[in-house]
Amino acid sequence: MIERKKVAVIGGGVSGLAAAKAFDERGHRVVGFERSHDFGGVWEPSRSYPDVQTQSPKDLYCYTDHPMPDSYPEWPKGPQVHAYLHSYAEKHNTARLFKLNTNVKAMNQRSDGQPGWTLTLEAGSHRWHEDFDFVAVATGQFSDKNIIRHPGQDGFVAAGGAVMHSSEYTDPEMIKGKRVVVLGGSKSATDIAVNAANSGARSVHWVYLEPVWRVPYFVGGINFKRLLYMRAQEQQFNAWGKSALQRVVAAVLKPLVWANFRGLETLLKTQLGLRKYGLVPKAPIEREVSCSVPIVTPGLFEALKAGKIKNIEGTFDRYDGKTIHLTGGEKIEADTTILAVGWKLGVPYLPQEFQDKLIEPDGQYRVYRLAVNPDLPDMGFVGFNSSFCTVLSAEMIANWLVRYADGQLSNQPTTSQMNSNIDLMLNWKRAERPAAQIYGGLCSAPFHFKHFDELLADMGARKTKRSNPLAEQFGYPSHTAYGEFLASCPQYQAG
Ligand SMILES: Cc1cc2nc3c(=O)[nH]c(=O)nc-3n(C[C@H](O)[C@H](O)[C@H](O)COP(=O)(O)OP(=O)(O)OC[C@H]3O[C@@H](n4cnc5c(N)ncnc54)[C@H](O)[C@@H]3O)c2cc1C
Secondary structure, three states: OOOOOEEEEEOOOHHHHHHHHHHHHOOOEEEEEOOOOOOOHHHOHHHOOOOOEOOOOHHHOOEOOEOOOOOOOOOOEHHHHHHHHHHHHHHOOOHHHEEOOOEEEEEEEOOOOOOOEEEEEEEOOEEEEEEEOEEEEOOOOOOEEOOOOOOOHHHHHHOOOEEEEHHHOOOHHHHOOOEEEEEOOOHHHHHHHHHHHHOOOOEEEEEEOOOOOOEOOEEOOEEOHHHHOOHHHHOOOOOOOOOHHHHHHHHHHHHHHHHHHHHHHHHHHHHHOOHHHOOOOOOOHHHHOOOOOOEOOOOHHHHHHOOOOEEEEOOEEEEEOOEEEEOOOOEEEOOEEEEOOOEEOOOOOOOHHHHHHHEOOOOOEOOEOOOEOOOOOOEEEOOOOEOOOHHHHHHHHHHHHHHHHOOOOOOOOOHHHHHHHHHHHHHHHHHOOHHHHHHHHOEOOOOHHHHHHHHHHHHOOOOOOOOOHHHHHHOOOOHHHHHHHHHOOOOOOOO
16 A cells, blocks of 8 residues: 655646646645746746747657647747646646745755655745655756856946846847847857847847857758657767677767768758858767757847847956956947846755755766655655656656655665666766766756666556657657556556
8 A cells, every 4th residue: 555645846837747747646645836926937928038939849848648739830939838838737637736926945854753844835924834745846947047247237237238137038128229238158048139139129249158059940951850859869879877788889880970970060060151150169069969959049040140140259258337348358338238147056945964965066966867866865856857858858757756756666776776876877977978967967868768768667667669660769759659658657546
């Protein structure tokens, strides 16, 4: 008999919804907490910049049992994703489980000697404590703004300038007629630069530290989902845990793999005209592929060509009145700076003693299967296994986590097994795959299939691959196939 638990889910984005559904479905008593007034996380409109859209194609950005509507474009816009998440919550009657406008301020191990955690909760002026047997943390990697300041910023503002984080740019009216400078190399930076250039900004400069590889929605005329999300492609990267035979095969095929990636680089350079804009990255593409690789914002290269956006490599040195001095010596006159410099990864509500157990000195997380830490019992993370198809990753790990919490994994790991696997993964990232250290080492891309294979094996799935071997090798991770694989795992009910 599996005991029915009282489970807290922190966060009501993609991952919180997946976690609430997974634990509710197994019969647990779920209470979700979302500090915002609405579900959606990064897709909640008051947090999104105009024109935001997915990087993932729509059939790679959905839950297994809930495709996006046919009427949606291949890369849906932010409000469409938001509406889709609402429809998912409605379909599974998940909203009833959540308390909105409720902030988790702290979590501490229970003081009554029982397993689990006591959450300190705050809703408006009301603050209270509540005990839970298990906590699923789904607060994402984009919840706390990375705020940076440069010398002279106060003077810039005093002179009438405006400085904002990318998430605060919510309305193109903010930049009409303004001289805009966007700082950052990610997709949000280029999305905002293109939006500003098309929305009546007087001028737009885009400043970034160094060029990075960017993948267009269509590579050589082919939707990138048909090229970059394959088992066959994934096997070309230096994955962890290769057997001696796999290492020999990899060594033999190395020249072919090398040639394949050089071919891809040449294609990207030619298609996008990277040389012309000084945007050819220094690092080989295969070394860089991880969750930080951005998709090309539609219209970016057209705007560069038309001179509507001017790109400059470097960063801000200081403001001087309304002049921005860059590290390379350039000066830009500006009215508005938009700092697309990302988010602070963390779990600030977790006591320091647990953060120290969770996060290594180099910022990497000690998490087994990117979900649990053996020194932090009765809790786990959902959606920290981010990828190029994060909705599916979140759903997979949510289903894994509930089984882990209930001791129902077919491969239920011991503490020492978890620790040795965590060490193996950390060593692999440090020695062989530095790109995987991005975002605290919490990115499963480009190893989607390998990660999902491990989760399905742990869950005891009877079906783990599509019947058609060609589709399995050369097809992208299909949400319907993964729905079948999950359904083939042993099912049970708590209580
Ligand atoms: C602009 C943009 C585009 C993206 N496009 C893609 C894409 O195409 N494909 C892809 O795979 N990924 C994409 N991502 C990554 C994206 O973060 C994930 O796909 C996914 O939305 C993450 O969901 P989440 O629920 O894990 O986190 P979030 O969406 O960040 O949700 C976390 C929630 O937790 C809440 N929260 C945080 N702290 C607390 C607290 N203390 N108490 C209560 N609630 C709290 C927050 O308010 C938030 O609602 C994109 C991200 C951004 C920013």
